[in-house]
Every structure is written in structure tokens, then in C-alpha cells.
Amino acid sequence: MRGRTSRRNRGDRRTRTYYPFMMERDTLTLVDVQDDIRATFGGKDGARGIDGTFMWFMEEVGELSAALRAGDRQERLGEFADVLAWLATLANIAGIDLTEAYRQKYGQGCPGCHSRPCTCGSTEKP
């Protein structure tokens, strides 16, 4: 699995250096995160499907809530990582490129007022 993904990544991104593990990189992009999650869990994630994966994602969001309320820094680091990983998994299964999604919605500032920083009223959602 990893070898096949490694060859694919080298072929797809000729200008980028491929590192087999995140720990070896100085910076990460959303593409890196989605690729890494796919290489690590892609087979299991595809079999589980969107519904089962969404349940895991929501469970991790709950654990992040608990860590923010009462956890220490190390616990918060772990829960943020879990939420990001499960979000990347959901995006992979749904065929969504998180970079494209983020750029489309937030690439020109606030989606409500189209400013940066946001000038929406404090009672509005953004």
C-alpha cells in the first residue's frame, strides 16, 4: 500500500520531494494531510464509508470539546490531530479536495462580508 502510494505521489508531484512520513517535513499543506491519511488508512476508510466515518469524526469532535474544557496541552494536541485526520478522511471518501473547498469559500476573506478582517456584526455567524 505505501509503496504504491509513494510511486503515485512521486509521479503526480514531480516538483515536490516525497517524504514517507509527516515527521520529516517542515511544513504541511492540506494536500499533504489528505495524501498522508489516504496512504495510511485509505483501504479501511473506503470500506467503512461516509456514514461510519462521520460517526467517528463526530466522536472526535466531542473528545476535542472535552480536551478544550479540561485537558492539558498534550491532550488538546492529540484531539486537534484526530479531528483534522477524520476531516481529511471524510473529504477523501467524499472526493473533496480540502484546498479547493477552503479556497472557494474563504479564499477572498469572510464569505459573508468579503473582507479581511471580517466586518460582519457580532451577532452574525462568521
Ligand SMILES: [Zn+2]
Ligand atoms: Zn464577515
